[in-house]
Amino acid sequence: MINLSKKRPIVRSFEPIALVGGGEIGPDDLEVMLIRANTVVAADGGAAPLVESGRLPDAVIGDFDSLDSRHKDQIPVDRLYPIREQNSTDFDKALRSIDAPVVLGAGFLGGRLDHQLAVLNTLVQRQDRPCVLLGDTEVVFHAPPQISLCITPGDVVSFFPFQRVTGTSRGLEWPIDDLVMEPGGQVGTSNRALADVELAVDAPGLLVMVPRYALDQVMQAFLSGQTGRWPARAE
Template sequence: MKGQRKEPACFIVGAGSFDGFLTEPQEGDLVIAADGGYAYLKRLGREPDVLMGDFDSLKEIPQRELIRHSPIKDDTDMALAVAYARERGFRSFYLYGGLGGRLDHTLANLQLMTMLSREKLQCHMVGEGNVITAITEEKICFPKSAAGMISVFCAGEEALGVTERGLKYTLSQARLTCERALGVSNEFTGEESWIEVRKGTLILLWGAENGLEGGRKDAER
């Protein structure tokens, strides 16, 4: 379940742990180390195109293209890296090392991913053995090879027209809210499956061993 990329993507590596890239950076992609994420790239034998942050977590600052931010700021290093890439026309993002570690930064990254989804930009977060993405008025599909658990959460007050097919537990035109985790701990069944939301935003989480989803498209009206 590798997923196909049709346009250049931005890879942003933060200070949280992860076990390597699910999809490899290609020519035309942008790799950014967000402050302490540089240490993880070094362990993978990679160098970033850009290193940015306040460098409060680095013992040694490498001689790369540096964009320094004040430690007194309104955004996280990850959010500033996304803004930098968006200014350069990138519309697809892979955030590594944005899970685990400080809980406040994890929550901030989930908010960032939700914002990108609502602006029709794709974002995947990878770390702690999981892949997380958000869909807004979209349908996301998974192949038969997908296995294990998948959880779905409402990002916002409510999500309407939620349908889940090919999973152990199905939904049809359901309403999900932020007050009840109705979509938690579902399971792939070895069949092709899909999840759709017609109004609102969903956050989806599945095991990183599955890689990326098989594809997505706009929800039916």
């Protein structure tokens, strides 16, 4: 559902929403997204690959500095939602304007490192907007209060803190129990699954990276409502 009120999200759904960015998109990323979400939003230049694929976005959100007229002119005007301020990225503008149980994003990882860092920072800032980002071989998401996933033993499960956080785990080769992770301090990359992985954290701020095949499990965990959900940060 598209909402025209400026005080409410632009796009709202009780089902997953796909979000496409203008960065690197894998050969099957759009297909992966479109079979999992009926509503598709583009973050500015992310509209271009959608238009070229034959799927018009249901909404385009951003400052429109990277969407060329060739693609823009093919999109109905009532689907264009410009947000002109320059204090945030197009990913942030789009994510904060979507209300859904989970957002599935592509076109935000790969390419320039500064862009990727800004995207990952937004995942933490918008802690009340569950979002799973597709990478070439893995997916990344902001850890909810708790989550359980079936990961093949031996496969990598990584954690990276953007804020100070502690937690507990089961099914990891190196449990995170009583471990304080924080920027500039202890991180949790290159851990490995021993069995089904269970994670609980005491606060927002931890990014989780798991193999790409676990995408549906991650999405289902958010859709189930059993993960819990962080409140929006005060602004």
